[in-house]
Amino acid sequence: MTIKDIARLAGVGVTTVSRALNGHPDISDETREKIQRIIKEYNYTPNQNARTLKQSAGKSILLMVKGIRSMFLSAISEGIQQNADEAGIAVSVHYLDEQADEVSVAIKLCRELKPVGIIFLGGEISNFERSFSQIKIPCVLSTASAKNLPFENLSSVSIDDFASGRKAAELLCDMGHRNVGIIRGSDEISNPSGLRLAGVKEGFRKHGIVISESQVEFSSYAISSAYEATMALCGKFPELTAVFAMADIMAIGVIRALLDMGKRVPTDVSVMGFDGIELADYFSPRITTLLQPTQKIASLSMRLLTGMIHDTIRANHIQLTPTFKPGESAAHLRRNSMAE
Amino acid sequence: MTIKDIARLAGVGVTTVSRALNGHPDISDETREKIQRIIKEYNYTPNQNARTLKQSAGKSILLMVKGIRSMFLSAISEGIQQNADEAGIAVSVHYLDEQADEVSVAIKLCRELKPVGIIFLGGEISNFERSFSQIKIPCVLSTASAKNLPFENLSSVSIDDFASGRKAAELLCDMGHRNVGIIRGSDEISNPSGLRLAGVKEGFRKHGIVISESQVEFSSYAISSAYEATMALCGKFPELTAVFAMADIMAIGVIRALLDMGKRVPTDVSVMGFDGIELADYFSPRITTLLQPTQKIASLSMRLLTGMIHDTIRANHIQLTPTFKPGESAAHLRRNSMAE
DNA sequence: CTTTTTTTCGGAACCGTTTTCGGAATCCTT
DNA sequence: AAGGATTCCGAAAACGGTTCCGAAAAAAAG
Known part of the structure; x- marks a missing residue:
């Protein structure tokens, strides 16, 4: 036919x-x-193949989501698709695993789909440094700031990761915690978790506390990975009274590990998460976290992209602020827990 | 270029x-x-467009995943992709939301991608009844049995949902529970949750107990939906001492709802989940569940599909058995909890 | 009733590949 | 050395759409 x-x-x-x-x-x-x-x-x-083959320029936008399992990213992804639907824009979604090079894949996809713009969700800064220059159409990097990347066709919308890290540190400090362990994500210095770590260090330094490397452990975005990391962390730094996990999904692994080691949460050890995924609210204890404005990130990403496509705005970099969401997993430090 | x-x-x-x-x-x-x-x-x-446009038959397989958020399905999806990689088969994955008609989408995609086979993950039986006849290439339906569908190019691999429901009933019965509430998924009678419900009823009937409609509540695969459903269920059927949730992700909403109503799990109310997702093991309490053999489902699906493609086997329907995975969310009925 | 304009439509070229078919060169045979 | 088989390669026809360009028909203008 x-x-x-x-x-x-x-x-x-x-x-x-x-x-x-x-x-x-x-x-x-x-x-x-x-x-x-x-x-x-x-x-x-x-037949779409014939269609885009002939058409020099398609009309859809590409949505590259890195980390299929991430509940945080799928919340944003859903928001973006909703926004696109309302604007009558077709979006073609592509999921990659954490090891993939999203920029290379996007370059390949551009040849085939001829999209008018791209939104990257959960991208790795170093991949952009390496090969983004080959992409000529408007792009938006969500959930990580690209303000240090000098491309004229790349905007970004993210939270202020440095300030967020500092905020987490201050919150924990205010609760009286002096010895906090940190479970961080990817090891890039300019990626969200690197910036947040810098923020945490800054926040504690204000209170005269310096965070050493022995207080930091890496983890992937899998629960089991955070579990292992916590076990390792407690070995290196047993005096900790609080743990800051840079994603709620990690906080779940952290809490389980602490429980398995016979520590009560938050009585013995406080846990602070990040992102504010739905699950955090249903977990027991409810996870105390910093809530990222996913809907705002989604709508701003779309607005930025369409603006760049229609040439009404130029590339810029928006930084949002997360809001503190009290839960049950973090509490004020108790004297007796120090004694243990 | x-x-x-x-x-x-x-x-x-x-x-x-x-x-x-x-x-x-x-x-x-x-x-x-x-x-x-x-x-x-x-x-x-x-250019892939030009390539598949010209080629009468491509060589990739299609993987249609219905329910992007489902941790259970993504575990199987990962297994399938791994198997395909090892066999050197390219797979093109497509995620759909729960409302989408996966068969219609697959038909459209067939025209464009010219795949040699399709694996459906989390499909709805009624969609297959309606329009599967238009698909002529070998297909495998995973996680739901198609043994009542008369298509020669459709295999299926799933657990025996009826027997699984019966097993859940027997386990709860053995723990002394007589009044169990049920949180089920989609309302199709021939879909997994419909078959499981029939199994549950059969299992209890053997013990002289009949399950009434007031003990059953529907829920989508969102935590919040299961939460609401549990609230409603407790209103309709306050004497329940156990809840069977037909997915672990639902069990999480169930447990939270019970806790919020001041009931202890499992002291006051037992909760049994289904699927055996990773999260179940990290939740507190650890969720007692029936573990689906995701890796086996994945490898069998691939084997079945490739067999059908090479015409070495004909369509058939494999049924696996879930294994009981003890946790902390279900326990033997206590006398005093009846008194409440 | 002509001329001009507008509306509506079809022929054919083209997008970037794969594939069929046949041609030219090289290699064996005997 | 002549014939056939084999190897290697190129021209051209598809694949299923979109679009440029021109033409026919209808409407408007003169």
Whole structure:
């Protein structure tokens, strides 16, 4: 079933069918309706391969999501798709695992899909440094700041990771914690978790406390990884009274590990998460966390991208602020827990 | 950068370049190497649109995953992709939300991608009844049995949902529970949750207990939905001493709701989950559940599909058995909890 | 009733590949 | 050395759409 078949069935030329398909104006209402009726009847759909092959520029946007399992990213992803739907923009979503190079994949996809713009969710800064220059269409990096990357077609919307780290430190400090362990993500210095760590250090330094390397442990975004990291952390730094996990999903592994070691949360050890995923609210204890404004990130990303596409705005970098969401996993330091 | 450019650069015809790209035999090693060198140098990649447009049959398989957020399905999805990688088969993954009609989408995708086979993850039986007949290539439905569907190109691998429901009932019965509430998924009678419910009823009937409609509540695969459902269930059926949630993700909402109502888990109310996702093991209390063999489902699905593609086996329907995974959320009924 | 303009439509080229077919060169045979 | 088989390669035809361009028909203008 091709466009030729439809044309034959309708007794018109292929051009006319194509026009009916794409809503071109120079066609009479009568023939348009006849063609649409036949298309419905045989439920024909045009071949996208042929379409984008011919068209020099497509009209969809690409959404590259790195980390399929992440509940945090899928919340943003859903928001973006919703925004796109409302704006009548087609989006083609691609999920990558944590090891993939999202920029290289995007470059390949550009040749095939000819998108008008790209949104990267959960991207790695170093991949952008390496090969982003090959991408010429407007892009938005969400959940990580690209303000240090000098590309004119790359905007970003993220939280202020440094300030967020500092905020977490201050909150824990205010609760009386002096010995906090940190479970961080990827080891890049300019990535969110690197910036947050710098913020945490800064926050504690204000109170005369310096964070040593023995208080920091790496983890992937898998619960089991955070579990292992916590075990290691407690070995290196047994005097900790609080743990700051840089993602709620990690906080879950942290809490389980602490429980398994016979520590009560938050009585013995406080745990602070990050992101504010739905699950955090249903876990017991409810996870105390810093809530990222996912809906705002989603809508701003779309707005930024469409603005750049229509050339009404130039690349810029928006930084949002997370809000503290009290839960049950962090509490004021108790004297007796120090004694243990 | 097209194949023509490469041909010109290499001083050969486009046919030769195409042959070098696809590893055809009738080309000298010398020219093949020269062409590959140039391809590397200009890092050219062939346009997939043009490729699949021309090719009558592609060689990839389609993986349709319904329910992007589901941790259970992503575990299977990962297993399938791993199996495919090892077999050197390209798979193109597509995620759909719960409302989408996966069969219609697959039909559309077939025209464009020309896959050699399809694996459906988390499909809805009614969608298959409606329009599967339009699909002519080998397919496997995973996580739901298609043994009542008369298609010669459709296999399925799933657990025996009826027996699983019965097993859950027997386990709860053995723990002394007589009044159990049930949180089920989609309302289709021939879908997993419908079959499991029938199994539960059968299991209790053996003990002279009949499950009424007031003990059953629907929920989507969102935690919040299970939370609401549990609240409603407790209103309708306050005497319950145990809840069977047909997915671990629902069990989390159930437990939270029970806790919020001041009930202790499992002291006052036992909760049994289903699936055995990683999270269940990290939750507190650890969720008592029936573990689905995700890796086995993944490998069998691939084996079935490739067998059908190579015409070495015909469509059949495999049913696996889940294994009981003791946790901390279900316990023997206590006398005093009846008194409350 | 002509001429001009507008509307509506079809032919054919083209997008970047793969593939069929046949041609030219090289290699065996005998 | 002549014939056939084999190896290697290129021209051209698809694949299924979109779009440029020109033409026919209808409407408007003169």
